[in-house]
Amino acid sequence: MAAHVLRLRAALLVGAFREPGRTIPRAIGFLALVIGTAVTASRALALPSLPDGVAATALVLSAAGLVLSFAIAPALTATVDPLDPRRFRTLGAAPDPLAAVLLLASLVSVPTWLLLVYEVVATIVWTQLGASAGSAIAGAVLHLLGCVLVARVVMALRAALGGQGRPADAAGVFVVALVVASVPATIASAAVWSPGAARALGRVAGLIAALVPGTALPAGEASGSGSVGLAVAIGIVVVAALAVAWVALVRRLLTTIEHPVVARGGAGLGWFALLPRTATGAIAARSLVYGLRDSRYLANLLVIPVAGILPVIPLLVAGVPIEVAALVPVPLMALFYGWLPHNDLAYDASAVWLHIASGVRGVADRAGRLAPVVLISVPVLAVATALSILVSGRGDAVLPVVGVTAALLLSGFGLSSIASVVAPYAVARPGDGPFQQPQRTDSTGAWSQALVLLGALAASAPTVWLAWLAIADRQVESVAVLWTGLGSGAAVLLIGIGIGAAVFDVRGTRIMEFAGAT
Incomplete structure (x- = not known):
């Protein structure tokens, strides 16, 4: 054999x-x-x-x-x-x-x-x-x-x-x-x-x-x-x-034969059995099901750690001390993870009509859709933080780094919850490869991406400044940086989900038109 x-x-x-049309390429x-x-x-x-x-x-x-x-x-x-x-x-x-x-x-x-x-x-x-x-x-x-x-x-x-x-x-x-x-x-x-x-x-x-x-x-x-x-x-x-x-x-x-098996008590339902039986839980489960199997999502989730590490190389070559350069990747990764859901509604294609037709409130839609990126980003950032502190040798920087990470991540989630319903733009269709991108006739995608990134940086600027003071000359207590980051990030997240939910409830028809067109 x-x-x-x-x-x-x-x-x-x-x-x-020897396949016709593909031999030369x-x-x-x-x-x-x-x-x-x-x-x-x-x-x-x-x-x-x-x-x-x-x-x-x-x-x-x-x-x-x-x-x-x-x-x-x-x-x-x-x-x-x-x-x-x-x-x-x-x-x-x-x-x-x-x-x-x-x-x-x-x-x-x-x-x-x-x-x-x-x-x-x-x-x-x-x-x-x-x-x-x-x-x-x-x-x-x-x-x-x-x-x-x-x-x-x-x-x-x-x-x-x-x-x-x-x-x-x-x-x-x-x-x-x-x-x-x-x-x-x-x-x-x-x-x-x-x-x-x-x-x-x-x-x-x-x-x-x-x-x-x-x-x-x-x-x-x-x-x-x-x-x-x-x-x-x-x-x-x-x-x-x-x-x-x-x-x-x-x-x-x-x-094993590949077919869904539904048993009594919810066994076999996967994420739908594990998460709460509410509208938010159902949307989170559905987002996890397709988000963790769709190469378009996985490509973004896996590229972010690499994107966070690469900017450190020029810093090292330029002579920046390792104690400082090693602390940079985690906040960068948090910024990109928070930015990632800014267009999650577009990846839904025509499936978003289930939410609108069933009368799901915008709060459930906005909160539930964050489940896949939260599930991946939190453990990745936790491990990255531990490695970053280990390489830098600055044990006193743990709380400031966690505070900045929380501020960037949560602020990005909140602003992304608004951007994905206010300015969605076309993405690769379901089943397409992660490197395929559709042609676009407007600049909606460019400015919505930029605004989410800049907004998250602006919302986290006070935490970043306090963290720098705490690490550089210890003028600020590390615990204060942690609570500032958690508080500001949580505030932006709640406000963003609230605004995004209100827009979702008002623009349901427009959202369905956009989903149908993609």
């Missing part, structure tokens, strides 16, 4: 270039990936010439970026998975051998081949940095398996959650994945211009090396620090955990 599946996988890969895209990989490999081979351990930092961050890319690409793409375990139900294969065969077949793909090139280059560079050939090869194998298993697990989770595929956006997502993977190496290379940035990135790389399979082993041996045995154990445990998750998901997909 393994040989048969591998032949089918190779035939599908070759057949993708795909060939050009493949050529661009090969050229980009060659350029990245040539730059990576020159890393050992960089001073002060920057090369090791670049390799660790690149390895982490690749794992992240293999996790994000399947989540964002709308591509049909040719190795979906459900396709093999009719063969009567046992789940465990089938999981091993599908994992082996996953190696026959363009992204995996490019990853293999990276592993070869990384092995060469690690040996030049002082690691033994055995540890470098072992690290490369663990990293390769980790990336492939992460992609398999994410795809299987999407299938188990009922995700649908379309063959449109794979090339674009893999290009983005390659860019994301190559950015850390470029950043680390640029760190040579600033010793402070190099030390900061080295500290970050040290924190994440243990979590990325296959990086802690050669990194620890090259630097002469850390326990090699512990690094090996951690890498094996991470890969083994991913393998167990993959086998468990294959078993579930082979033995």
Whole structure:
């Protein structure tokens, strides 16, 4: 069976270039990936010439970026998975051998081949940095398996959650994945211009090396620090955990029939059973159902952490102390998360008529629609705050950072609740890829986005100023910053929901016309 599946996988890969009308674009895209990989490999081979351990930092961050890319690409793409375990139900294969065969077949793909090139280059560079050939090869194998298993697990989770595929956006997502993977190496290379940035990135790389399979082993041996045995154990445990998750998901997909099961007492209703049986709870549940399965939402939710971290790099290169620069990402992420629902009504398409036709009050609609972004943003910001404080080493900055984060997040939610009913604008249709955008004939989207961002900044300005005073020269108590942020953010949130609800009640007909037009 393994040989048969591998032949089918190779035939599908070759057949993708023979599809009418897509041969030339795909060939050009493949050529661009090969050229980009060659350029990245040539730059990576020159890393050992960089001073002060920057090369090791670049390799660790690149390895982490690749794992992240293999996790994000399947989540964002709308591509049909040719190795979906459900396709093999009719063969009567046992789940465990089938999981091993599908994992082996996953190696026959363009992204995996490019990853293999990276592993070869990384092995060469690690040996030049002082690691033994055995540890470098072992690290490369663990990293390769980790990336492939992460992609398999994410795809299987999407299938188990009922995700649908379309063959449109794979090339674009893999290009983005390659860019994301190559950015850390470029950043680390640029760190040579600033010793402070190099030390900061080295500290970050040290924190994440243990979590990325296959990086802690050669990194620890090259630097002469850390326990090699512990690094090996951690890498094996991470890969083994991913393998167990993959086998468990294959078993579930082979033995589960995808149809809704409604049992007594609300079991099987998912979010509708967990949330309160009110209008707000029902709208929140419906928003969570489609929000956590729609690639248009997931793309925005997953991009925000990256968007919050990237502005820190210029600060480090410019010589800003790590103690200050490390505190910047969390408020930026809070600002973008609060801004995210400013056009949530447009994503509803024609489904918004359910709210209007059933006479749902605007307050329930405005509050319920915030559920998906709240569910994602709160834990992400909590973890990001802990990491930010850990990297900066400023334990006294916890309360000011939380206060600023709360002010930006809650203010953004309140202003977004108004903007989404006052000035909605066209977005990608349901089922379209996250990178597709419709043509617009007016500037409504531009000014509504800008007003929400600027309004959230203006509403949070007093909290930001107090936080700066508390962190810089301790003229203000940290507790005062926390309560100022929570109070001002909550006030803007309540006022925004109230105004948005009133507008929703008045403009119901116009909203239905807009939803029908999109």
